[in-house]
Amino acid sequence: SLHRLCQLAVAPAPASGLRCRGLAGATTTYLDVSVPQDDPTVARLYQAVLNQQRTGLAQAITLVESRHPEKQARGQALVNRLLKHLAQRQHKRCFRVGITGTPGAGKSTFIECIGQDLVKRQGKRIAVLTVDPSSGATGGSLLGDATRMPELCVHPSAFVRSTPSGGSLGGVARYTQNAAVLCEAAGFDCLLIETMGVGQAEYQVNDMVDMFLLLQSPGGGDELQGVKRGVMEVADLVVVTKCDGNLIPAANHAATELSRALRTYQRMKHPLSGWRPRVLRCSALTGEGVPEVWQTVMEFLERVTDSGELVQHRVAQLEKWMWLHVREHLMDLFRESPAVAATLPALLDELRQGLKSPGNAADLLLRCFLENRAR
Ligand SMILES: Nc1nc2c(ncn2[C@@H]2O[C@H](COP(=O)(O)OP(=O)(O)OP(=O)(O)O)[C@@H](O)[C@H]2O)c(=O)[nH]1
Ligand SMILES: [Mg+2]
Structure with a gap:
């Protein structure tokens, strides 16, 4: 049962047999590692982040991004300490804005433009995380950021960072959530999260931001091509980019089409009362x-701050994420269970031949998993 699976997930994992995904040969997960209260790395980075030191913040993000079990555990300990600090101090709020759009829609150029206004004219401090679902742990979009956000990348009031998605669905979410806490603790006024409108990353980002923007460049007539209906349904604001020069007529056309689509797709009431998404x-x-x-x-x-919906929204997101992480971790344990792996081929054969129902096959796999975990 789910209840039983949850009990297993929170119980201390046995030291043997568990593999951390992506780390060939590793035999522990970060859940096995305990971090002492006075861990020097955690203490140093805690101070560095609170003192708004850029290199310290960069190192802290590297730590929470690590897939190494010990580093992951330290990263989590650091995030926990900073969360406690933020809760006690009633820290000023760092707004989180998600920006999505198909590749080349103009997201980075838009962030460079608005970011410069914020840091230079409005005296704000902003952090930018770019989540590239296609780049591996090496952060393939780093070069892109430096070229697309040249001024912001070097401005002392801005912090630009690529977050590797690491391949797993929960991976990007976990890193980005922790990196967001670090940025908040480092006193930024606003965190912009750029994600490409491909794969599942954009939906994850929607669930960790206060506001979700969809950017769309003027297309060759079919404006909705490449824009997923699901994204239109959850966008709080749609922005047609590149409205300049000879692209102006196409941009106007795109805006009309998108407004129409927005009305169709957002028939259901917007989750935040009184807000009408616009183009x-x-x-x-x-x-x-x-x-x-x-x-x-x-x-x-x-508006959502004043109505109290921002806080409610964030709390709902936290709960949702907790269960998603539990599910992800349980699925990892399940897939990596030798007993499940040994049972699966024969069971799949029977399933494909119509000798077992899917429900029954799942029951047998779960029984096999639970019995072998309990031993
Ligand atoms: N004319 C015009 N071109 C723009 C504008 N904004 C971006 N571009 C161009 O569009 C291309 C893509 O811009 P990016 O900002 O890199 O787009 P992106 O959405 O961040 O792209 P990915 O990160 O690869 O998904 C570049 O060649 C930009 O110069 C704009 O406002 N007007
Ligand atoms: Mg970009």
Whole structure:
């Protein structure tokens, strides 16, 4: 039963047999590792993050991104200490804004444009995390960030970082959530999370931000091509980018099409009361329309802050994530169980031949897993 599986998941894992995904030859998960209260790395990075030291923050993010069990455990201990600090100090809020869109939609250029306005004109401190689902642990989009956000990357009030997705569905979420806590503790006013509109990453990002923006570049007539209906359903704001030069007519057309689509897809009431998602146009090249986009972002954030929905939304997200992480971890344990692996081929044969029902096959696999874990 799920209850039993949850009990197993929270019980201390036996030291043998568990493999940490992606680490060939490792025999422990970070759950097996305990971190002493006075761990020097955790203590040093804790102070560095609170003192807003960029290199310290970068090292802390590297730690929480690590797939090495001991580093993961330290990273989690660091995040826990900082969470406690944030809860006690009633820290000023760091708004989290997710920005998605198909590859090349203009996300990074938009962030560079708005980011410069925020840090230079408005005196804000901003952090940018780019989540690239296609890049592996090496962070393949780093070069892209440096070229697409050249000024922001080097500005002292900005912090730009690529978060590797690490392949697993929960991986990107876990890293990004922890990195978000680190950025909040480092006193940033706003955290922008850029994610490519491919794969599942964008849905995950939607579930960890206060506001979700969909950016769309003017297409060759079929504006909705490549835009997933699911993303349209959850977007709080849609922005047509590249509204400049000879792209203006196409951008106007895209805005009309997207407005229509938004009305169709968002028939259901928006989860945050009183907000009507809309379509805006801007050009990150000329800067036209960009302040209006940010003004709308702030209007949304202020509204949900004042109504108390921002806090409710975040609490609901935390619970949702806890269960998703439990599910992900349990599935890892399940897939890696030698007993399950030994039973699976014969069971799959029977299933395919129609000799077993899917429900019965699942029961047998679960029994096999539970009996062998309990021993
Ligand atoms: N004309 C025009 N071109 C733009 C604008 N914004 C971005 N571009 C161009 O569009 C291309 C893609 O821009 P990026 O900002 O890298 O797009 P992205 O969505 O971050 O791309 P990925 O990170 O690869 O998904 C680049 O060649 C930009 O120069 C704009 O406002 N106007
Ligand atoms: Mg980009």
